Amino acid sequence: MMTVATTMAADDSRRAAQSHFRTLRLGTPFQPRLDALAKTGDWYNWAGYRAPHSLWGEELEYFAIRSQCALFDISPMTKYRIEGSDAEAFCNKVTLRDVTKLKPGRVHYTAWCDDEGFVLDDGTLFRLSATRFRLCSQERHLPWLLDSAIGFDVAVEEETESIAGLALQGPTAFACLRAAGFAGVEKLKVFDLAEFPHENGTVTISRTGFTGDLGYELFIGRDLALSLWDRLMEAGELHGIRAIGYTALNRARLEAGLIVANADFVTAEHAIRSNRTRMPDEIGLGFMIDPAKAHFNGRRAILEARARKKLRHVLVGLEIDGNVPAEHAIVYHRKNREVGLVSAAMWSPMAKRNIAIASLDLPYGDSVTDDLWVEIYAMCELKYERLMKRAKVVPRPFIKLDRRTASPPADF
Amino acid sequence: MKTWDAIVIGGGHNGLVNACYLQRAGLDVLVVEKNDWVGGAATSRELTPGFLYSNCSYVCSLFRPEIMRDLELPRFGLQVIAYEGGAVLTRDGDYLGNYRDHDAHRREFARFSKRDAEVYDRYARDVTRQCRFIQPLLMRTAPDPASWKPRDLGELLYLGKKFADLTPEEMALTLRFWTMSISDFLDEYFETDVIKANFSISGIIGTALGPMSPGTAYVLLHHYMGEVDGSVGAWGYARGGMGAVTKALAASFQASGGTIRTGAEVEKVLVKRGKAKGVVLAGGDEIFGKLVVSNADVKRTFLKLVEEKELPDTFLRRVRNFKIRGSSGKVNIALDSMPEFPALPKDSPCLRGDLHFTDSVERMERAYDDWKAGRWSADPFLDVMIPTTLDPTMAAPGKHFMSCFVQYAPPKVEGRDWTDADRDAFAETVVSQIADYSPGFRDRIVHMEVRTPREIEAEVGLTEGNIFQGELTFDQLLFNRPVPGYAQYRSPLSGLYMCGSSTHPGGGVMGAPGRNAAAEILRDLARPDHHMSAAHDVI
Numbered sequence: 002m003m004t005v006a007t008t009m010a011a012d013d014s015r016r017a018a019q020s021h022f023r024t025l026r027l028g029t030p031f032q033p034r035l036d037a038l039a040k041t042g043d044w045y046n047w048a049g050y051r052a053p054h055s056l057w058g059e060e061l062e063y064f065a066i067r068s069q070c071a072l073f074d075i076s077p078m079t080k081y082r083i084e085g086s087d088a089e090a091f092c093n094k095v096t097l098r099d100v101t102k103l104k105p106g107r108v109h110y111t112a113w114c115d116d117e118g119f120v121l122d123d124g125t126l127f128r129l130s131a132t133r134f135r136l137c138s139q140e141r142h143l144p145w146l147l148d149s150a151i152g153f154d155v156a157v158e159e160e161t162e163s164i165a166g167l168a169l170q171g172p173t174a175f176a177c178l179r180a181a182g183f184a185g186v187e188k189l190k191v192f193d194l195a196e197f198p199h200e201n202g203t204v205t206i207s208r209t210g211f212t213g214d215l216g217y218e219l220f221i222g223r224d225l226a227l228s229l230w231d232r233l234m235e236a237g238e239l240h241g242i243r244a245i246g247y248t249a250l251n252r253a254r255l256e257a258g259l260i261v262a263n264a265d266f267v268t269a270e271h272a273i274r275s276n277r278t279r280m281p282d283e284i285g286l287g288f289m290i291d292p293a294k295a296h297f298n299g300r301r302a303i304l305e306a307r308a309r310k311k312l313r314h315v316l317v318g319l320e321i322d323g324n325v326p327a328e329h330a331i332v333y334h335r336k337n338r339e340v341g342l343v344s345a346a347m348w349s350p351m352a353k354r355n356i357a358i359a360s361l362d363l364p365y366g367d368s369v370t371d372d373l374w375v376e377i378y379a380m381c382e383l384k385y386e387r388l389m390k391r392a393k394v395v396p397r398p399f400i401k402l403d404r405r406t407a408s409p410p411a412d413f
Numbered sequence: 414m415k416t417w418d419a420i421v422i423g424g425g426h427n428g429l430v431n432a433c434y435l436q437r438a439g440l441d442v443l444v445v446e447k448n449d450w451v452g453g454a455a456t457s458r459e460l461t462p463g464f465l466y467s468n469c470s471y472v473c474s475l476f477r478p479e480i481m482r483d484l485e486l487p488r489f490g491l492q493v494i495a496y497e498g499g500a501v502l503t504r505d506g507d508y509l510g511n512y513r514d515h516d517a518h519r520r521e522f523a524r525f526s527k528r529d530a531e532v533y534d535r536y537a538r539d540v541t542r543q544c545r546f547i548q549p550l551l552m553r554t555a556p557d558p559a560s561w562k563p564r565d566l567g568e569l570l571y572l573g574k575k576f577a578d579l580t581p582e583e584m585a586l587t588l589r590f591w592t593m594s595i596s597d598f599l600d601e602y603f604e605t606d607v608i609k610a611n612f613s614i615s616g617i618i619g620t621a622l623g624p625m626s627p628g629t630a631y632v633l634l635h636h637y638m639g640e641v642d643g644s645v646g647a648w649g650y651a652r653g654g655m656g657a658v659t660k661a662l663a664a665s666f667q668a669s670g671g672t673i674r675t676g677a678e679v680e681k682v683l684v685k686r687g688k689a690k691g692v693v694l695a696g697g698d699e700i701f702g703k704l705v706v707s708n709a710d711v712k713r714t715f716l717k718l719v720e721e722k723e724l725p726d727t728f729l730r731r732v733r734n735f736k737i738r739g740s741s742g743k744v745n746i747a748l749d750s751m752p753e754f755p756a757l758p759k760d761s762p763c764l765r766g767d768l769h770f771t772d773s774v775e776r777m778e779r780a781y782d783d784w785k786a787g788r789w790s791a792d793p794f795l796d797v798m799i800p801t802t803l804d805p806t807m808a809a810p811g812k813h814f815m816s817c818f819v820q821y822a823p824p825k826v827e828g829r830d831w832t833d834a835d836r837d838a839f840a841e842t843v844v845s846q847i848a849d850y851s852p853g854f855r856d857r858i859v860h861m862e863v864r865t866p867r868e869i870e871a872e873v874g875l876t877e878g879n880i881f882q883g884e885l886t887f888d889q890l891l892f893n894r895p896v897p898g899y900a901q902y903r904s905p906l907s908g909l910y911m912c913g914s915s916t917h918p919g920g921g922v923m924g925a926p927g928r929n930a931a932a933e934i935l936r937d938l939a940r941p942d943h944h945m946s947a948a949h950d951v952i
């Protein structure tokens with residue numbers, strides 16, 4: 002018979018971590034600041050964190066992004082630290098785009114696939130040095146990354162909880178950073194990153210974002226998170242800085258034509274129905290694939306699907322008549338044949354158009370683009386107003402702002 | 414002398430489901446049950462004042478919601494309450510919790526391995542895909558592959574098409590699922606022993622196989638394909654214990670005009686010229702019926718209740734060889750206060766779920782080694798639950814009923830019958846394991862009901878104490894359950910049907926065998942079955 006405690010006691014850190022069942026939604030390192038500003042108290046669950054849908058009014062928060070600058074807490078985003086002499090080769094094998102072309106101090110938007118060529122996720126890859134990367138994504142991928150690392154001199158570590166992140170987005174974002182004293186930040190071009198001193202540590206600032214606007218993302222160790230927030234809010238006061246929640250950001254990203262994993266497509270490891278998985282070409286990420294690039298996960302399947310014309314779907318931008326958002330509407334050809342679904346839709350204040358992202362079954366959206374319609378069910382005071390509206394396939398992004406890429410950035 | 418339209422032998426839940434559907438189709442149905450109460454392995458009894466036990470089965474998930482609705486079971490008092498996961502208490506004084514909240518679950522696993530925490534989604538996806546493949550088969554009669562009847566061909570085609578619709582990866586996974594050991598299967602996902610032990614449990618419950626035996630991966634699916642109100646894979650407590658299921662069934666049956674006779678053991682099925690004509694009770698009473706349906710397991714039915722000379726040789730040989738080895742026991746304990754488990758925080762939701770103390774697959778396999786040697790496990794695997802943490806109807810406030818499912822326990826001890834002394838020693842093994850993790854546990858015990866396979870067989874009539882009326886291995890599933898050629902609830906004798914867990918889709922408190930058997934009987938009688946819902950869609 003065995004008895005308890007014959008073996009070594011569980012290590013203290015493991016024991017100490019057990020109280021998470023009492024806090025089902027973690028606070029981020031910025032939580033005290035968010036709580037203080039959360040006038041709407043409108044929270045949602047972002048990957049296990051308590052994140053704001055809005056803080057003080059989703060409409061106005063959107064306009065803060067487009068007119069001044071908005072501070073958005075991106076700490077819940079999944080982050081992996083990838084380091085080692087083979088880090089570049091490893092990232093090159095795991096992700097679609099050519100990492101040998103990604104210089105230290107640069108960031109690129111990429112995606113990664115399973116061996117069948119189905120997209121596991123999209124995200125941003127930050128090259129922090131010759132041998133160190135940070136991969137940011139919506140979903141979690143540690144098993145996939147660790148399994149892919151076999152044979153490479155590389156260490157992969159999940160660092161979501163220890164690294165805090167902020168997005169500062171909008172026309173006065175640069176002015177705000179300059180006022181905060183980040184000397185040299187004006188040199189950052191789109192997709193550049195650099196380290197800057199903050200207190201006794203450093204903050205990594207990149208000229209990236211999810212809004213299609215001038216903007217930056219800042220990553221810092223969780224201990225220095227609050228003082229960074231305060232520094233930005235103080236410096237930004239005269240530049241109209243406002244903290245915002247996800248609803249506003251989501252509008253900005255849709256205008257920018259950007260897609261969200263498990264909103265605009267289903268990631269392969271979460272697809273219960275196997276026909277919901279998508280290849281990069283099927284969700285508008287075909288541009289990431291360079292057939293000349295050596296082996297990467299999913300390469301063979303992706304190239305074969307292209308060669309044998311096995312692709313079945315296409316993700317498109319739509320412009321829809323009228324002003325009623327077509328969220329989750331069915332797309333028809335000639336008003337009767339069902340050919341796809343809208344995954345995100347809104348009236349765009351910047352484009353003054355009714356825009357949407359939709360997934361269509363080929364050839365619709367590709368060789369057949371005429372006579373497309375969406376059927377909108379608008380719930381109005383307990384009655385569906387059913388509208389059949391004409392939809393036109395248009396290129397993404399829906400809006401293009403020169404200030405996003407202007408170098409040096411505009412100063413207000 | 415009265416002739417019933419149908420006589421159902423046994424008032425287990427499947428017998429009652431069957432009887433309900435037949436009665437509601439307009440037949441005049443009699444259920445004869447040997448015990449003084451109905452329920453079989455789904456029963457709640459008060460053996461000591463103030464405490465209601467779930468004497469055998471103790472949690473509910475498999476019971477088909479279509480049946481609950483058709484038979485109006487909520488109206489007759491059935492309520493199933495979902496509960497939070499549970500925990501494996503580890504020898505180092507810690508525990509691994511299971512939480513319904515996805516992120517709490519991940520963080521809990523991350524305490525042991527960040528990798529395992531993040532691989533869980535992939536595991537859940539694969540298991541869910543397999544459950545969705547199997548679920549629609551539960552409420553359909555399995556095809557007879559040797560038959561040329563259009564219906565069998567149609568069903569075979571359906572099966573074939575379902576399989577052909579899978580992607581190559583899914584097909585590979587399906588075959589692996591049906592043949593692999595749960596231990597090998599889990600190795601493909603997880604690295605941490607306690608996490609593997611945590612999931613292995615569902616692969617061995619009620620099965621005379623160890624976690625390393627091929628075939629146990631399917632047993633896990635069998636425990637995952639149920640639901641609580643649409644939440645697939647979730648388990649719940651029946652309010653009032655599992656007897657609430659059969660109490661509601663009995664009430665529904667009687668409300669529709671059916672008759673139940675308890676304390677009436679069937680000794681023989683009356684057979685005349687190859688046709689079942691009724692039953693003979695232990696006291697010699699004869700009851701006549703136009704057809705007879707047996708809820709007893711296939712061995713009991715054909716090796717005890719029917720004369721061997723009435724049956725074809727191959728059928729008999731296959732029935733004799735049907736694997737129905739007992740592997741489990743049960744200890745029901747009345748407690749005068751809530752036990753403490755120092756490893757678990759006092760406010761842990763795990764206390765309301767199932768608690769286990771077997772923290773490695775290796776220990777589970779060693780426990781199985783004892784079974785192979787004909788002994789009960791010295792270090793058994795326990796599934797401990799305290800339903801009174803959520804169900805106020807089973808004990809007074811502050812008092813508790815603890816259900817301990819125990820594995821492994823062989824049908825015979827080193828080749829001989831169980832004795833009372835064996836039973837007491839078996840109980841002591843169980844209590845001492847719990848007491849290792851719960852100081853002062855013994856002092857809280859008010860009463861105990863100890864059931865080895867001997868007691869389970871004697872009372873419930875489950876041959877060898879096998880809880881599923883026959884092992885759930887792939888060789889005994891679908892059109893092979895219980896034996897090839899007789900998987901459609903009919904038997905070699907005309908007028909004699911089977912409706913117990915020995916038939917497709919197998920054991921557990923599911924009701925599907927009883928329902929499917931009723932559908933076949935009504936088909937033979939050319940009676941309408943409008944009162945039977947089709948299986949819910951899996952979309």
Ligand SMILES: Cc1cc2nc3c(=O)[nH]c(=O)nc-3n(C[C@H](O)[C@H](O)[C@H](O)COP(=O)(O)OP(=O)(O)OC[C@H]3O[C@@H](n4cnc5c(N)ncnc54)[C@H](O)[C@@H]3O)c2cc1C
Nearest residue numbers: 423425426427447453454470471472679874880914921922
């Ligand atoms: C200890 C234990 C724990 C379990 N735990 C669970 C659980 O938690 N969840 C779950 O879903 N399943 C569980 N199961 C399995 C489940 O309970 C059974 O598979 C299911 O209840 C069997 O139902 P049945 O109607 O097919 O047969 P039974 O319940 O076996 O019913 C057969 C009936 O026939 C009667 N009978 C037999 N012979 C005669 C005769 N000659 N004359 C008259 N009557 C006769 C018996 O008394 C009995 O009432 C457990 C089983 C056991 C034993």
